[in-house]
Amino acid sequence: MIQLTQLIIGYKSALLRSENLQLTSGSIYALIGRNGIGKSTFIQTIAGIQKPIAGEITIEGQAISEFNMKEIAETISLVDTRFEGVEYLKVKDYLALGRAPYTDAFGRLNSSDWQIVEHVATDLSIVHLLEKYTDQISDGERQLCSVARSFVQETPVILLDEPTAFLDYINRKNLLELLVRLSIEKKKCIIMSTHDLDLCLDQSIPFLLAANGEINLHETLTKEAILLAMS
Amino acid sequence: MKDWSLKWMIVCLLCFLPLAMYLHLIAGQIEISFSSYFNSILNFDANNTSQVLVREFRIPRLFMAIIAGAGLSLSGMFMQTLFKNPLAGPYVLGINSGASLLIALSLMTGVQFFQSNFGLIGTALIGAFAAGMLMMLIAQRLKSQITLLLVGLMFGSFTSAFVSILESLAGAESLKSYTMWSMGSLQQVEFGQLGVISLIFSLGILGSFLLVKPLNILVIGEKSASLLGLPIKSVRMLVLFLTALFAGLITAFCGPIAFVGIAIPNLTRILFQTTNHRFLIIGNCLIGAIFLVLTDAFIQVLEGQLSIPLNALTSIIGAPFVVFLLMRKLK
Numbered sequence: 001m002i003q004l005t006q007l008i009i010g011y012k013s014a015l016l017r018s019e020n021l022q023l024t025s026g027s028i029y030a031l032i033g034r035n036g037i038g039k040s041t042f043i044q045t046i047a048g049i050q051k052p053i054a055g056e057i058t059i060e061g062q063a064i065s066e067f068n069m070k071e072i073a074e075t076i077s078l079v080d081t082r083f084e085g086v087e088y089l090k091v092k093d094y095l096a097l098g099r100a101p102y103t104d105a106f107g108r109l110n111s112s113d114w115q116i117v118e119h120v121a122t123d124l125s126i127v128h129l130l131e132k133y134t135d136q137i138s139d140g141e142r143q144l145c146s147v148a149r150s151f152v153q154e155t156p157v158i159l160l161d162e163p164t165a166f167l168d169y170i171n172r173k174n175l176l177e178l179l180v181r182l183s184i185e186k187k188k189c190i191i192m193s194t195h196d197l198d199l200c201l202d203q204s205i206p207f208l209l210a211a212n213g214e215i216n217l218h219e220t221l222t223k224e225a226i227l228l229a230m231s
Numbered sequence: 232m233k234d235w236s237l238k239w240m241i242v243c244l245l246c247f248l249p250l251a252m253y254l255h256l257i258a259g260q261i262e263i264s265f266s267s268y269f270n271s272i273l274n275f276d277a278n279n280t281s282q283v284l285v286r287e288f289r290i291p292r293l294f295m296a297i298i299a300g301a302g303l304s305l306s307g308m309f310m311q312t313l314f315k316n317p318l319a320g321p322y323v324l325g326i327n328s329g330a331s332l333l334i335a336l337s338l339m340t341g342v343q344f345f346q347s348n349f350g351l352i353g354t355a356l357i358g359a360f361a362a363g364m365l366m367m368l369i370a371q372r373l374k375s376q377i378t379l380l381l382v383g384l385m386f387g388s389f390t391s392a393f394v395s396i397l398e399s400l401a402g403a404e405s406l407k408s409y410t411m412w413s414m415g416s417l418q419q420v421e422f423g424q425l426g427v428i429s430l431i432f433s434l435g436i437l438g439s440f441l442l443v444k445p446l447n448i449l450v451i452g453e454k455s456a457s458l459l460g461l462p463i464k465s466v467r468m469l470v471l472f473l474t475a476l477f478a479g480l481i482t483a484f485c486g487p488i489a490f491v492g493i494a495i496p497n498l499t500r501i502l503f504q505t506t507n508h509r510f511l512i513i514g515n516c517l518i519g520a521i522f523l524v525l526t527d528a529f530i531q532v533l534e535g536q537l538s539i540p541l542n543a544l545t546s547i548i549g550a551p552f553v554v555f556l557l558m559r560k561l562k
Binding site for chain 2 (some may be wrong): 047069070074076080088100138
């Protein structure tokens with residue numbers, strides 16, 4: 001699915017380099033590492049927002065540098081760290097924006113588009129929020145809405161930058177379980193940066209560990225790896 | 232707000248606009264029969280005083296009130312969406328200043344192309360667009376919404392300094408024509424120019440509706456919008472172009488009219504409670520037009536005793552409203 005080849009990422013100087021990594025669909029990866037190590041940059045680079053310093057990222061064999069904007073929007077969705085809400089923008093209209101890559105020149109949604117919105121809202125248990133304004137719900141609810149919008153976009157790759165930051169314990173657990181289920185059922189490739197080591201260990205999902213300027217894949221997390229991550 | 236209630240609101244505004252237009256027509260100091268209105272358009276007689284009055288003054292003035300109100304509101308709405316800032320507007324962000332500076336240059340240095348309709352519009356449009364580009368470049372380096380407004384203010388002071396220098400160098404005649412222009416008036420347009428103005432205005436409206444989808448996506452921020460496949464750079468250029476088109480067109484023919492562009496888009500948003508630009512575009516046009524028609528009707532009523540410059544009256548109404556918005560949003 002996603003292939004990273006001799007990748008070096010960063011802005012002016014290299015932040016992280018990766019060995020040759022192969023990320024498969026039907027799987028969720030927890031991206032862990034200390035603050036400022038370059039997790040967000042890694043996610044932005046895969047999303048095609050930030051150009052890598054060297055190396056290549058390919059999705060299904062095609063280099064993302066060759067994707068046009070529409071192809072990127074139909075392949076990758078990104079849940080950014082923070083969505084602050086917009087005055088008079090309803091949750092349902094916010095979710096509906098996820099259909100933007102597929103709608104006509106006037107952005108009109110057809111009934112199957114709305115079905116997708118409702119379906120996702122049901123999955124994430126946010127149906128009761130649909131008619132509310134995005135600036136009048138809690139930080140945690142807004143975060144769930146951001147995740148929902150990326151699901152509505154129906155992309156094979158979903159990137160999430162600390163999606164659980166504002167959620168309480170139960171919501172963190174629920175969201176992670178949902179992401180795991182979705183990755184399997186819908187054959188998606190999900191990469192999520194997080195600090196919830198315990199929850200990820202419970203779900204026994206593979207880790208992308210960013211430490212000492214390198215990013216490595218660990219199918220299970222050993223004690224040494226945890227020590228490395230925190231050093 | 233539900234779609235059907237928005238549609239109802241639009242229907243109400245649509246009914247209210249002709250009423251406002253009627254009030255504007257009867258607000259003049261000299262009473263004129265309705266047959267003169269029809270005859271002045273369909274069967275014009277240059278020897279009939281009341282028909283001349285209607286054709287040369289009343290109709291262009293009403294027409295410009297509608298166009299200026301709608302156009303300024305739309306250009307304010309574009310800027311507020313583009314900059315994600317409810318306090319943005321063509322006046323606050325120096326779009327008017329850009330147009331004013333170039334108009335002052337051509338009025339007071341006597342550059343000849345000013346004589347033609349297109350020269351005048353072109354001058355204002357270039358000034359407005361250049362100022363918009365400058366603000367866009369600066370906005371990308373700023374984090375705070377307030378800072379951007381302060382930059383706009385500085386830009387305004389900067390250009391008005393140049394205008395003052397030009398004024399001190401200009402001859403009495405050109406100084407007077409610039410001063411008159413800068414007071415803002417709906418009275419400077421002739422009947423014959425209405426065709427060109429309405430053509431440009433209609434093209435602008437058409438362009439606005441083509442931008443509904445990009446604008447609706449832009450409300451969640453440029454970064455998220457580009458991840459949804461929106462070509463940000465070209466959208467930004469198109470939105471700035473339309474902003475400059477409306478602000479430039481109106482500034483060229485009516486002079487600076489303050490606060491309409493910042494107050495009306497906010498009023499529309501508060502009334503409509505939506506971010507769907509399909510409705511916001513229609514709402515801004517109607518509410519902006521009604522507001523300026525009524526404001527100008529009020530000026531006409533007082534004209535016998537006192538002549539208030541339009542720019543002064545819109546500021547008297549608009550400035551307190553913007554202070555109210557500041558207190559509401561920025562706390």
